[in-house]
Amino acid sequence: MSKIYTIERFILEHQPESAKGEFTNLLYDIALAAKIIAHKTNRAGLVDILGRAGAINIQGEEQQKLDVYADEMIFRICDHSGRLCVMASEEQEEIMHIPEQFEKGSYALVYDPLDGSSNIDVNVSIGTIFGIYRALDWDLRGREEDVLQPGRDLVAAGYVLYGSSTMLVYSTGQGVHGFTLDPELGEFLLSHQNMRLPAPPAYYSINHAYFQRWSPAVQSYVRWLQGGEDGSAPVMSSRYIGSLVADFHRNLLRGGIFCYPAEENKPNGKIRLLYEAGPLAYLIEQAGGYASNGRGPILDIQPTDLHQRTPLFIGNRSLVDMAEKFVAEED
């Protein structure tokens, strides 16, 4: 029989010998938050029957929207562990400080608590994305600078997919590993060790409804993906869910590219650098792929603003390189 690994055992066995466990425990905290959010997400459809968001529930508490719930849950689980010195969430305008009564640790957490907002209310897969940085300066730890770091400096990143099963996928720079939640045991079990992007790629993912808003270079590139232009693209099918985590996860397993390019009135597209593009770019490189803003690596961008956006091309390197080539010809 093959070994059964819980996420806890896997993290422990794969931490460097010098590790003190602080970082390991931080990943374990995130796994706990993921289980709680998964439980809540699975019951989301019952809200219509048992009470709407905004209504008062049986305990006299107001029911929260799922994304607000997820945001608070991650903060509450991670704020008192002594492992973090600061957090930043897509749902919060400013950085979130560790409350004064708790110890400050040496790591900084960035997260998108529940991505795919248009899919939350319609029972379509959604996800959580996270990235972990080391504080820049121990004595000054907890500043905005600690989260405004390029993706290249991430020490770990991952996501949780709330789909037909709940999966947690993460990397600490030694490959990408995936765990599937057994809802009866309440444990994440290792299901995908050392995930690598397969080739040839199977899918490309882009919101075609925005075709008219893209630059001529991006339009040509998308025609290339479809088999047009010089006809050198691999034969692919198109899939687009509109939840970045779900689109990313499918493409990671089957090979492909996800694109959210710049648009006429949105020069930086829609995807957030810190909470979405950065952590996923870190994962894709660990899986043998590449992420670009069309002109260079996402991981090299120095963020200047907590909520800055970036055009995103992410997936098999051969496809992303080609996107850069089309964009470069226009420049």
Ligand code: AHM
């Ligand atoms: P959100 O942060 O409001 O959820 O928006 C991000 C989501 C991504 O998950 C997804 O890839 C994208 O928005 C889809 O956008 P669009 O509907 O414009 O194609």
Ligand code: MG
């Ligand atoms: Mg988001």
